[in-house]
Amino acid sequence: ETGVTQTPRHLVMGMTNKKSLKCEQHLGHNAMYWYKQSAKKPLELMFVYNFKEQTENNSVPSRFSPECPNSSHLFLHLHTLQPEDSALYLCASSQEGAGGGFDTEAFFGQGTRLTVV
Amino acid sequence: DAKTTQPNSMESNEEEPVHLPCNHSTISGTDYIHWYRQLPSQGPEYVIHGLTSNVNNRMASLAIAEDRKSSTLILHRATLRDAAVYYCILSPMNRDDKIIFGKGTRLHILP
16 A cells, blocks of 8 residues: 555546546545556656646646646546557556656555546 | 566565566656556555655565666565566656556566
8 A cells, every 4th residue: 555546446438438436535645647658668758737726737648637626636537548558557656746746755546447449 | 658677477486585676767856766667447546656765664675776768666575466467657747748558567476
């Protein structure tokens, strides 16, 4: 248990569905991140939030829409996804991010395994 | 492209030390060197990080070259639970830069 909780752990959705991934941390961190990990590929940074403000959007398609209502919660809203979007989606948090970096150690959740059919 | 270079895989015997190398020749003066590891079916786990001086914690040691262009993660006594993919990344403090993960080193521990 890392202190970062992601739900659901597994999700299967059709290309016309709308779903949301949730991430929650109660570590008192102010920076939260979404990463995508496709099979046999490195982790790709998607979004960074610092103090609830989005500070990084790594050229992510608009069918992925992040939301950070407070420092403890981060959502990733999904709509009209493609099969190639199937991947492990990881959330992370750190005390405070500086630009795209981790200032100290980052804590990752266990991820949501997403399958788009 | 990743800013770090690591061997694709390494093997070590259980209960022996493991030295995992990482090259980062384009490191800037404000980049921190972080190491994470990812066990199967889990998210990455923080191992250690440093800037210039060598660092020790309960999990590992980090040896940083004097010119900072390379570093080595040292596991003092490998166990089967240390089998994982180990990522060496540069964490920039520059707002215009971002963390880029490479493919990491897959460490196999032989019993």
